[in-house]
Amino acid sequence: xxxxxxxxxxxxxxxxxxxxxxxxxxxxxxxxxxxxxxxxxxxxxxxxxxxxxxxxxxxxxxxxxxxxxxxxxxxxxxxxxxxxxxxxxxxxxxxxxxxxxxxxxxxxxxxxxxxxxxxxxxxxxxxxxxxxxxxxxxxxxxxxxxxxxxxxxxxxxxxxxxxxxxxxxxxxxxxxxxxxxxxxxxxxxxxxxxxxxxxxxxxxxxxxxxxxxxxxxxxxxxxxxxxxxxxxxxxxxxxxxxxxxxxxxxxxxxxxxxxxxxxxxxxxxxxxxxxxxxxxxxxxxxxxxxxxxxxxxxxxxxxxxxxxxxxxxxxxxxxxxxxxxxxxxxxxxxxxxxxxxxxxxxxxxxxxxxxxxxxxxxxxxxxxxxxxxxxxxxxxxxxxxxxxxxxxxxxxxxxxxxxxxxxxxxxxxxxxxxxxxxxxxxxxxxxxxxxxxxxxxxxxxxxxxxxxxxxxxxxxxxxxxxxxxxxxxxxxxxxxxxxxxxxxxxxxxxxxxxxxxxxxxxxxxxxxxxxxxxxxxxxxxxxxxxxxxxxxxxxxxxxxxxxxxxxxxxxxxxxxxxxxxxxxxxxxxxxxxxxxxxxxxxxxxxxxxxxxxxxxxxxxxxxxxxxxxxxxxxxxxxxxxxxxxxxxxxxxxxxxxxxxxxxxxxxxxxxxxxxxxxxxxxxxxxxx
Amino acid sequence: xxxxxxxxxxxxxxxxxxxxxxxxxxxxxxxxxxxxxxxxxxxxxxxxxxxxxxxxxxxxxxxxxxxxxxxxxxxxxxxxxxxxxxxxxxxxxxxxxxxxxxxxxxxxxxxxxxxxxxxxxxxxxxxxxxxxxxxxxxxxxxxxxxxxxxxxxxxxxxxxxxxxxxxxxxxxxxxxxxxxxxxxxxxxxxxxxxxxxxxxxxxxxxxxxxxxxxxxxxxxxxxxxxxxxxxxxxxxxxxxxxxxxxxxxxxxxxxxxxxxxxxxxxxxxxxxxxxxxxxxxxxxxxxxxxxxxxxxxxxxxxxxxxxxxx
Numbered sequence: 001x002x003x004x005x006x007x008x009x010x011x012x013x014x015x016x017x018x019x020x021x022x023x024x025x026x027x028x029x030x031x032x033x034x035x036x037x038x039x040x041x042x043x044x045x046x047x048x049x050x051x052x053x054x055x056x057x058x059x060x061x062x063x064x065x066x067x068x069x070x071x072x073x074x075x076x077x078x079x080x081x082x083x084x085x086x087x088x089x090x091x092x093x094x095x096x097x098x099x100x101x102x103x104x105x106x107x108x109x110x111x112x113x114x115x116x117x118x119x120x121x122x123x124x125x126x127x128x129x130x131x132x133x134x135x136x137x138x139x140x141x142x143x144x145x146x147x148x149x150x151x152x153x154x155x156x157x158x159x160x161x162x163x164x165x166x167x168x169x170x171x172x173x174x175x176x177x178x179x180x181x182x183x184x185x186x187x188x189x190x191x192x193x194x195x196x197x198x199x200x201x202x203x204x205x206x207x208x209x210x211x212x213x214x215x216x217x218x219x220x221x222x223x224x225x226x227x228x229x230x231x232x233x234x235x236x237x238x239x240x241x242x243x244x245x246x247x248x249x250x251x252x253x254x255x256x257x258x259x260x261x262x263x264x265x266x267x268x269x270x271x272x273x274x275x276x277x278x279x280x281x282x283x284x285x286x287x288x289x290x291x292x293x294x295x296x297x298x299x300x301x302x303x304x305x306x307x308x309x310x311x312x313x314x315x316x317x318x319x320x321x322x323x324x325x326x327x328x329x330x331x332x333x334x335x336x337x338x339x340x341x342x343x344x345x346x347x348x349x350x351x352x353x354x355x356x357x358x359x360x361x362x363x364x365x366x367x368x369x370x371x372x373x374x375x376x377x378x379x380x381x382x383x384x385x386x387x388x389x390x391x392x393x394x395x396x397x398x399x400x401x402x403x404x405x406x407x408x409x410x411x412x413x414x415x416x417x418x419x420x421x422x423x424x425x426x427x428x429x430x431x432x433x434x435x436x437x438x439x440x441x442x443x444x445x446x447x448x449x450x451x452x453x454x455x456x457x458x459x460x461x462x463x464x465x466x467x468x469x470x471x472x473x474x475x476x477x478x479x480x481x482x483x484x485x486x487x488x489x490x491x492x493x494x495x496x497x498x499x500x501x502x503x504x505x506x507x508x509x510x511x512x513x514x515x516x517x518x519x520x521x522x523x524x525x526x527x528x529x530x531x532x533x534x535x536x537x538x539x540x541x542x543x544x545x546x547x548x549x550x551x552x553x554x555x556x557x558x559x560x561x562x563x564x565x566x567x568x569x570x571x572x573x574x575x576x577x578x579x580x581x582x583x584x585x586x587x588x589x590x591x592x593x594x595x596x597x598x599x600x601x602x603x604x605x606x607x608x609x610x611x612x613x614x615x616x617x618x619x620x621x622x623x624x625x626x627x628x629x630x631x632x633x634x635x636x637x638x639x640x641x642x643x644x645x646x647x648x649x650x651x652x653x654x655x656x657x658x659x660x661x662x663x664x665x666x667x668x669x670x671x672x
Numbered sequence: 673x674x675x676x677x678x679x680x681x682x683x684x685x686x687x688x689x690x691x692x693x694x695x696x697x698x699x700x701x702x703x704x705x706x707x708x709x710x711x712x713x714x715x716x717x718x719x720x721x722x723x724x725x726x727x728x729x730x731x732x733x734x735x736x737x738x739x740x741x742x743x744x745x746x747x748x749x750x751x752x753x754x755x756x757x758x759x760x761x762x763x764x765x766x767x768x769x770x771x772x773x774x775x776x777x778x779x780x781x782x783x784x785x786x787x788x789x790x791x792x793x794x795x796x797x798x799x800x801x802x803x804x805x806x807x808x809x810x811x812x813x814x815x816x817x818x819x820x821x822x823x824x825x826x827x828x829x830x831x832x833x834x835x836x837x838x839x840x841x842x843x844x845x846x847x848x849x850x851x852x853x854x855x856x857x858x859x860x861x862x863x864x865x866x867x868x869x870x871x872x873x874x875x876x877x878x879x880x881x882x883x884x885x886x887x888x889x890x891x892x893x894x895x896x897x898x899x900x901x902x903x904x905x906x907x908x909x910x911x912x913x914x915x916x917x918x919x920x921x922x923x924x925x926x927x928x929x930x931x932x933x934x935x936x937x938x939x940x941x942x943x944x945x946x947x948x949x950x951x952x953x954x955x956x957x958x959x960x961x962x963x964x965x966x967x968x969x970x971x972x973x974x975x976x977x978x979x980x981x982x
Contacts, residue, residue, distance in 0.1 A: 037882070041778035048775055049792045052850065056795075058818040059807040073821040488704040497694035498682055503701065510712055512903075512963075514911055516932055517956045520722060520945050521715035527729070544707020575696065604801035606914055607932075611940055622802045626918040629806055636810055646803040654798045658791065661798070665855050666862040 063641035064445040070636045072439075080444035083398065084110065086281065086419050087243035090366055090399045093281070095440035098234045098432045101261065108440060109234035112281040114264040116233055116431050117189040120149040120226030122164065122174075124200045124209050126183040127223070131161070132170035132205065143227055144176065148433070149186050150226045151179065164223050165207045172205055179225075185214055189228065190256070190263060231431035233262050235279075239421055243281060245318055245365060248416040251280070260429030267420065278420040279429075285368040288319030288412040290339075290360075291405035292377060292386055298359045299339055301380045302326060304350040307336070316360045319412050323357060339411045340382055353382040368414055370399045377409070385410045446637070453641040458628050459616030463642060466624035473538045473620060474602040480542030481549055481598045482591060488545045489553020489590075490579060494565070504554070511547040515607075523611060537612040538605065538620065542598065549594050552664065556590040557583070593660045596653060603650055621646045723950035728943045740950045750951065752926050753934035756841060760912055760930060763845035764852060765905040769898070772853045776860035777890070790858065797854035805918045808847045809834060834920055840927040844915050852908070856901050863897030864890070899970040903963055910959050931955055 062070065064078040083092035098109045133156050144153035144160065152163040154173060161173035195210035200221055209221045251267040257277070259266070266277040309324040314337060321337040328334045336354040374385040386409050389401055454463045492504055526537045560583065568578040584591075609623035619627065625646050632638055654661060683691070698705070723740060725733035744750055775793060779786055796804065811818040812833035820830035833843045871889050880888070891898075913932045916922055922929035922937070935955070939948035 033882075037781070038783070041781060041783060044774060044778050045783070045789050048771070048853075049789065052792050052796055052854075054818060055807055055811045055850065056799075058811055062810060070816055073816065073824055484703040484707075488701045491697050491700035495693055495697040495700070496690065497697035498679060498686075500697065503705070506708065507704070510708065512907065513712070513716075514907055514956060514959060516911060516935060517719055517952050518712060518715035519935075519952065520727075520939055520949050521718035522711060523939075523945075524718075525710070525715075541707065541711055543703065544711060545704035550704060600798065606802050606917065607936075610917060610936070625802050625806060629809070629918065636813075636816060639806060640810060643803040643806040647799040647807075650798050651795065654795065661794070662790070662858055665794075665858045 059640045060644055062636055063449055063644045064447065065449075065637050066446050067635070067637060075439070075441070077443055078445050079439075079441035082440040082442055084108075084237050084240045085400055086240050087245065087421075089243065089245040089419065090364055090403045091243075091245070091282075091419065092398050092400055093240055093243075094398075095237055096234070097438040097440055099436050101428060101430045106438075108237040110237050110240050110281070111232055111234055111437070112264075112279065113283070114233040114262075114279075116231050116262055118186045118229045118231060118431075119189055119192060119224055120146075120151055120229070121185055121187050121192070121210075121212075121222035122162075122179060122225045123183040123185070124202070124207060124221040124223050127164065127174050127178065127202060127207075129178070130164070130172055130174055130202050130205055130207075132167055132172055133161070135169055135171055138171065146179065146184065147181055149184055150229055151176070151184075152226055162225050164225050165205070167205055172207065184225070185217070185220075185222065186229070187212060187214070187222065188263070192224070195222075230434070232434055232437060233264060233429060233431050234437075235421075235426070236428050239426065242421045242425075243419045244278075244421070245286075245417055245419055247318060247320075248283060248418050251278070251418060251420070257423075259423055259426060262429055262431045264423075264429070266423050275424075277423040279423045279426065281419040281421060283416065283418045285414050286318070286365040286417040287368050287371060287410055287414050288317075288321075288363050289366050289371075289387065289404065289408035290363050290411055292379075292384075292407040292409050293405070294359060294362055295339065295355065295379050295384065295409045295411070299353050299355040299379050299382075301351050301353050301382045304352060307338075307352070307354065314357060314360070316357075316363050318365050318415070318417060319363050320415065321357075321360065321412055324354075326354060339409075340384055342382060351382065353379060353384065363411070364404050364408075365415070365417060366399050366404065366408075371410065374410055379409070449637050449641040450645060453628075453638045453645065456628070456632065456638060458619070458624055458631060461616040461619065461624075463621070463624060463628070463645070465617060466619045466621045469535060469618060470603060470620040470622070473535055474599050476539040477542040477602040478595050478598045480539060480544075481546055481594050484543055484545040485549040485553050485594055486584070486587070486591070488550045490557055490583070492550065493554040493557025494562075507547045507550055511551065519607075519611070526612065532612055533614045533618060534612075535618060538608055539602070542602075546598075549597065552593060553587075553590055556587060560586055589660065589663070592657060593664045596657050596660050597664055599653060600650055719949045719952060722946050723953050725946040725949075727946035727949070729945055733946060736946075740947050743947060744950060744954065749926070749929065749934055753929045753931045756927070756929050757910060757912070757931040759841055760845060760848065761906060761909040763842070764848035764909045764912075765902060768849045768852050769856060769901055769905060771849065772856035772901070773860050773894075773898070775853070776857045776864055777886075779857070779861055780864040790861065793857045794854035796850050797852065799851075801914055802918045804847070804851055805915045808843075808850070808915070809919045812843050834928075835924055837925040837927040840920060840924060844912070844920070844928050844930075847915050848909065848912065852905065856905070859897060859901060860894070863894050867893040895970065895973060899966070902966055902970075906962055906966065907959055910955060 061076065061078055066078075066080070068081065069075055069079060082095045084095055085091075086093050093110050096109050096111060097106045099105075100107045133154075137156060139155035139158075141152070141154045141163075144151040144162070153176060154161050154163055154171070156173070160176040162176050162179055163171060163173050165172040191212060192210055195212040198209050198211055198221055200207045200209045200223070207223050209223045211219055212222050213219050214222075246269070250270050252270050253268045253274070254265050255267075255277075256263055257266050259279070264279055266279060268274055268277055307324040307326055309322065312323075313320045314323045315321075321339075323335060323337045326334050326336045335357050337357050337360055338352050339355050340353040342351045342353075371387050374387045376383045377386040378384070386407060388407050389399075389404060456462060458466075492500065492507070523532075526532055529536075531537050531540075564582055565578050568582050569575075573581065604622060605620070606622040606626070609620045610626075613619055613623055616624070616627070625642055628642050629639060683694075686694070722733055724735055724737065726736045726739075727733035775789075779789055783789070810816075814820055814830065814832045814835060817833070819833065823830040831839045833839050867890065871893070872885060875885050875889060911932050912930050913936070916928050916930045916933040917936065920928040922933055931951075932955075935948050935951045938944045938951060
């Protein structure tokens, strides 16, 4: 070629140069192609990685969430809900962010039960072009948002209309374009009820309207044109410190009165002045508790006959106690309160736990809902229900733990209590859209969920038992496979005997044999051995080897040079000695693979556990988790914590010994 | 393959040292040999026999002829479980294999962080089992789950997934992809590494484009690996059990009544062990036939290097 170019005319040479240029451009586009291919690869891998990792992320974050957050779809990161103390009570109220009343910035607020409903209304005189639409011709109804207002919209002939009334079988509507902020207004539902009804003639139609006084606009004829909008009433958070805890029975004379820029139910106190009104923040079930140490030092058990009961109950810090006089052993009468009343048992006197009234000062009321899972403690031979407040089962700290002892006893009756604040000095109170309210959160991980999941009862056992069982089974299975598979693998890899190839063919064949085919007869064998509902069926078979691991070991043994072993044999070592001294140290990677795969199979073995293990004390983590799911379906955070812990050992093992996993898997694949 | 000789004469003809080695061999493999006889061969035969009996755990099995087969033909649960399982196999094996192959090929082009990606893809296959099922149950939860929460933030109202008869099986298939792809990716990756680079280089010289290289080099060279993954995938997919057992219990409306779960129910909940043995054998035979079909198809398509060399 080269010498031919020499003879070519100049024109042709330049053409050839063009060719090289073109080639250059071609390589450029090749690298562009490469770039595109790389990007596509990364994109595909990233999507795949999201698919692989997001469920795990979801599980782990759920495991770290408090219960309330599980049902809040919009919060993805585990958080703590910031709270403020409600007066002197131990209750903590959730804080929210709401737009400030003047519309500038946001402020911390508390919500209270009160809500207010509003309706969008249209100024009657501004409406024209009212049309009557037969009901059956309307396309679809939908709510149309207009600034802060909502309108009842409908579609007819592909136009948007706003519904303003009805006339027989026809709906009366006006084109949506007619309506804007100037002729629409949002009015509280309570105000509408007070307005005088009027009928407005508009063209051929009659519309129902109300005469209402609207601020800055005067008295107007207004027509309802929207659905109810429910707004939450909020109070600045600083008012929480004024809160007082009183029994529900203390409240009187409920009236809905205007306050701030809204209105709310207001009460007087039974024994208070009629001018002092209160806002109800929250009504709930409360229970009196007292420090266990106080109770243990001062309370004693007496029989009912020893007590001369008083007619009036004693009220201490909102808790009501039955009191009476106890004659006492030294003859000194003592005023005591009944703390715990024992169940009446036939043939015995009724006994009760009492305490001198002067020790009742430290009684505190706490929300019943914050008392989870109490446990019994004996105080002077009477069982008392006790709650440990640093116990991990108080997951949502909606009580102020600085105000109550670490361990409290539940004494006295549950009571309907209310948190109220004086209405007279409330300056600020207003309504906000629910969509404008935001929780005041701090990122925080509820690590105690893991502890809670571990100590939760599943049947008569806990996860700790399941872990013990699973670990024991995994350990025994590993020992079983280490012994049997190295022996058999060594024999297949190193020794010569008639029929060896045939037998190895069987090993390979059983690798492909699906396990379920032998399940029933094997179950029969274990039943005949009385091993059902023991751990034996879970590991016994590992002492007989495993086809896959035998195959693996044989491959390893075949790679070790025969000379090594022969040298040792010539020096007079026995076969067992050479096996242990020379070969085993070389086999560490193979043995690691056995350990890892055996652990993995044993840990994840659900089918055998489902068949053989019936009582919770024998459960493995796999079947235990399944039962846990059945029992605590709704406690997602605990379930996910349990699932995470069950996964953890295998994942850790994987990270420490990734190489062996990959090698093992690859080896099986390469065999084909 | 197997040389047929008279074992007795062969044994006598052996020198004593070989004879002793053979004895040692049999001693050393005895755990497996005994295990094979007790836990595999005998149960296999017994399970075939039990298929024709009325065995119900507590009674002595009695031969009842073809009654179990007659029951099988008229058993709506059997047909339903067969439909569900075939749907699962079709959903999981080919598509999962295609995804895994694509991922492995993407990884094989010397990208950054191969180990990271491989770990990410492989990790799920480690944690499969009931913990993964519980995790997915929550991911699929219609009210608070990951998927419907994500859809809700896009303004879409997601379906009931595992609790919706129409979506339940697809959901189980998604879990199948999640736990099954990783192992396949690792195997494909090793297979791709085994293809000699020189083949691609000479194809480059011939001016072959990407698709041609895939079609004429990657696919044929990788065919043994693909064949292996398909066979293992089919055998595994027919035995899917964990999600059906721990989460859906075959429901809703038997939409996830997979075959092995049906066998489990018949054997251990209804205690129809004879009939369940028959069900096991039917599945066993089906798997064998399917594997043979895949083998037959692949025989004409799978390329083994040794065929050329040898």
